[in-house]
Amino acid sequence: GTQSSWMSFPLLGVKHRTELASLAHTSHLCFLYLGDFFSLSLTSGFMQLRYNLGDRTVQLQSANGVDAGGGSWHTVRAGRQGTRGYLILDGVEERLDPPPGMAILDVASEMFVGGVPTSDNLPADAVEGEPIGFTGCIRELVVNGHQLDLSETGALDGANVGDCDGTACGFHVCRNGGHCTAVSSEAAVCTCPPLWTGMRCERDTSLRSAGFLGNSFLKYRDPKYPSRTLTYTKIAFNFTSSSSDGLVLWMGKVEYEDEDYLAIGLHDGHLKMAVTLGESLSIPLVHRGARLCCEKWHHLEVVQNRTAVEAFIDGKLVVFEDIDPSEQYVALDYGGIFYFGGFELYRNTSEPGSGSGSCTEEAHYIWRRIVKTSQSKPPALKSVAHYVKRLKI
Template identity: 50%
Template sequence: MLFLSFQVRAGRTGHQGYLVLDGLEVKQNDTEGGMSTLDVATDLFVGGVSDLSLISTFSVEDEPVGFTGGVRELVLNGNDFDLTETGALGGANVGDWDGTACGYKVCQNGGRCSALSGADSDSFMCTCPPPWTGPVCNQSVYCVNNLCEHESLCFSDLVTGSYDCFCPLGWEGRYCDKQVGPSMTTLKFVGKSYLKYRDPKFNTRNLRYTQVSFNFTASGNEGLILWMGKAEHDDDDYLAVGLQAGHLKIAVNLGERLSLPLTFRNVTLCCNKWHYLSISLNSTLIQVFLGDERVLFEDVDPFERYVAMNYGGLLYLGGFELHRNISTVTSGLFTKGFVGDVKDVGLYQDPRQLQFLQNSEGFNVYKSNE
């Protein structure tokens, strides 16, 4: 019996959905209705459900039936699901399609997997393409004997045939061997950087009122400067600030992504000039000052369906954790990390500005000389 494999991609933006089969878009439709969000934080079923009678009759053309075949990879919003007995919460009548230890992505970075015969059926060997090595081809040959210190991360540079050390917050130098002093008041972001700050006063904050301010200077036209929110699920609340084509871009989600991103196009904020930005969100009213000028005053939800921003006590500067794709996390609002400097970050009406080496973690963030 011959089995053919297909790659299927399906998705949606607002009311518009699409379906792509092996790179060919086969369907694109708009749906009607006032709702535009989809909760994907609940249980996810693959191949069928425990009770087919629970499936809505409006979601299928004929009687609902379970899937017969194989599923090799499942990615939802950039998250790769582990389709094994250890990764699943439950299931029934599901077998191992391959039958060997060479499942999907056992060998990384294009490595070729060979199942080894013998008593141990779980044995396999990866043949790695250059410049990768290691049992599952996840180590660069340039990083095998790296000198990166203090739990820094080694990233290979294929152009130069060497490597770079990405330093954890508080360390700098070629090998992350120099400790940053307590006077780290201005942060330098290089694009593949992030700082994650946990607000120790979160439980006492009034979530109906949000205020954040900072000074920044940009070295590029694009990038996420600040994300105030948990950034875990599509429906999480957030306040996002960044640059798009050199213009200030701000997005707010108090629930269901009801408001559209706001872009201020009257001035270009690149390059290498300091700007002061102050943002306040009072219930659904957002007010933005760029320097002394109020550039935005708008009601993001006149019907006041949602009036509080639950940011979970988290604030990101410059980007997200290095393994996360910015475009995926922000649903396309921003595509790159910030390149430039940030200083004087203040939350609410706190008398002290944020102390970056306290309540924070991050990588590739350095002390700026301004």
């Protein structure tokens, strides 16, 4: 904006909290007013917060100055709680707790940003010195938890306000972390991050079903791992497969052969699992009932309760085994790591630890021993669905 620029917005409640980012081009100005009165201004290069609740004017000033040359963006947070006020510029906070007095902000006008249409009715102590309109940029203005639309359609009224970015890639053109590329002065293209799509990356495409082609994988880190009870694990998901052999899930870090893990896969179309709780390679647990391949969806639930392992297919108990009745080890310390459909990298190794020493080589070697196959790598499943939403540990 320029020194004659301003925008007005409706009031957003009597409690007041303001957050904004600013880029200033003058050293003495005022750029936020709220009726009679709560004002946030820039004076002689420092931020000032002033408010009057009916009995006196309270003033706070930032400890640090602002780049009045317009070379840096600054973040400002200001507000009041009763009579107490706070002002935070780029993370540096100033607070003031004045003597008891009136605590309600009684305002009747709209809120002004960047300046006011006329200073005739402006309280004399709303700013220091002569009121001067703001020259610079303001973006991401949030008042009482509501982000204001700083545009012609978002404001009640205004004058002499333009696009501060100067290109079609103004602030927040691309949502949710998307990258904006200006193709002309009026057109832009957004490159969206994973799980977002749309012209402005505004549509969520959260994964509901993942397809695997034999050389693909998903790696998942459990954010709640530090608080998990490792003696009890429950994991459930839906899956279908076009192959009779494949690794469905590997739960564990696989840095060494004796690490804890839970492995689930198919061998000759049958469910095959293995669980290691701090000992050497466990004996595979196999269900030789109905085949689980051939494009049919199944629901699988696996429960590890200390040394007892259960598996349910489509709600029916098909595996129940106590893998260590002496309970020498009872916790599945999986390190918060899950692999679905495969592993990060594959190198054709016949013995663990050879080659580059990749931890995924170790996992492939262990899996080949579990399924007792000479395949160079376990083929992945075609599709796994709802595995994260149904994960219960």
